[in-house]
Amino acid sequence: MERRNTIQKDLVLKTVQGLKRHLTAEEVYEFIKKDHPTIGKGTVYRNLGILAEEGAIRKVEVPDGPDRFDFTLKNHYHVECIRCGEVFDVDMDEVTDLNERIHDTHGMQFLNYDIFFKGICPVCRAKETEE
Structure with a gap:
């Protein structure tokens, strides 16, 4: 099943790529929320998972810490x-x-x-x- 691109998914991708850091899901959410206060935390977390699954970003599992999301593939x-x-x-x-x-x-x-x-x-x- 092909997933469609949404505005929210695009926002999440651009945030991870644009900040060029190894961001936690919470950091991505907080950054996006500044300009888009109605976006839900679940939406950001879900789209990070989808983007990692699709190979657009890399999920980095940090020992004893929250997962990070990487722009380098x-x-x-x-x-x-x-x-x-x-x-x-x-x-x-x-x-x-x-x-x-x-x-x-x-x-x-x-x-x-x-x-x-x-x-x-x-x-x-x-x-x-x-x-």
């Missing part, structure tokens, strides 16, 4: 600041043969992976040196 890695929780792209080439290099001892069929690094962002590091 190619495979890449992420780093989360352990102080502020912000998520950033890691500037490195994809390890293309990683699935082939896994030594499977549990009978698993590996389908995909997300690599998530932890660190401290420049803003939080600067705050620490000020204190």
